Amino acid sequence: MTCASRIAGVVLALLAMQPAQAAPAPVPPPPDQPVIDCARPVYAIDTMICDDRDLGAANAEMGGLLAGLSFVGLDPDWIEPQADWVRRRALCAFQPDGRACVADAFAERLAIxxxxxxxxxxxxxxxxxxxxxxxxxxxxxxxxxxxVLLRGAGGGVRVVAVVPGASSWRPFVAIERDTGRQFVVKAKAARISCKIAPAAR
Structure with missing residues (x-):
């Protein structure tokens, strides 16, 4: 065995003795904060919202509307839970039209x-x-x-549907067709068709 071969063998043996590098820890998902704390923004989308006057105002209004509001009794198939909406809105950061996506997300949520x-x-x-x-x-x-709101027999809100905007944001429940007297709203896996009753004479 030549000297070069012996050196190469020693190097390989030393490399084999080195502990394997641990894989980098996965990036944690954004916390389910119902409203962004603009005094302590954490993620890029937080900064985008807090640095924008209109988006920041929408975030603040949402905080006021959420205070003390309960989602108990609402059907999650038709009224999107707040945490789910926050996670969907975070995906706007990966869209080319990120700001417009966030603006449409807020417009829908504030309407609800x-x-x-x-x-x-x-x-x-x-x-x-x-x-x-x-x-x-x-x-x-x-x-x-x-x-458009669909109300139950007791007057409570059961469904809130909005017209899709021009951005990549997709409403949880969208108005698919509206002729004035009849309309169709569409959620993820279902549609509701409604016909307005004629006015009493």
């Missing part, structure tokens, strides 16, 4: 929270609705500039 809070409402109109996997007690429709 205002509806659940009972603010900015109008009178509801009787309607007949049908579909699969939908809240069967829906009896009335309320139209708003930014959303």
């Amino acid at each position: 929270l205002r509806a659940l809070r009972g603010t900015g409402g109008a009178s509801a109109t009787k309607a007949r609705c049908s579909g699969a996997n939908w809240p069967k007690d829906v009896v009335a429709v309320e139209r708003r500039p930014s959303a």
Whole structure:
């Protein structure tokens, strides 16, 4: 065995004795904060929102609407849980139209929270609705500039649907078709078709 071969063997033996490097720890997911604390932003999307006047104002309004608001009794198939919405909004950071995506996300969420809070409402109109996997007690429709609300027999909000914006954001429940007297709203795996009852004479 030559000297070079012996040296190479020693080097290989020493390398084999080195402990294997541990894989880097995975990046933790964003915490499920219902509202961003702009005094202590953590992620890039937090900074994007807090540094933007309009997005920051939307974040602050959302915080006020969420205070003391309970989602108990709401169907998660039709009213998206806040934590799920936060996780979906975080994905806007990976979209080319990140700011527009976040803006549309806030527009949808604020429409839902205002509806659940009972603010900015109008009178509801009787309607007949049908579909699969939908809240069967829906009896009335309320139209708003930014959303359509389906209300149950007791007046509670069961569904809030919005018109999709031009960004990559996709509403949890979208208005798919609206002719004025009849409309269709679509969630992830179901549709509800509603027909407005004619006005009483």
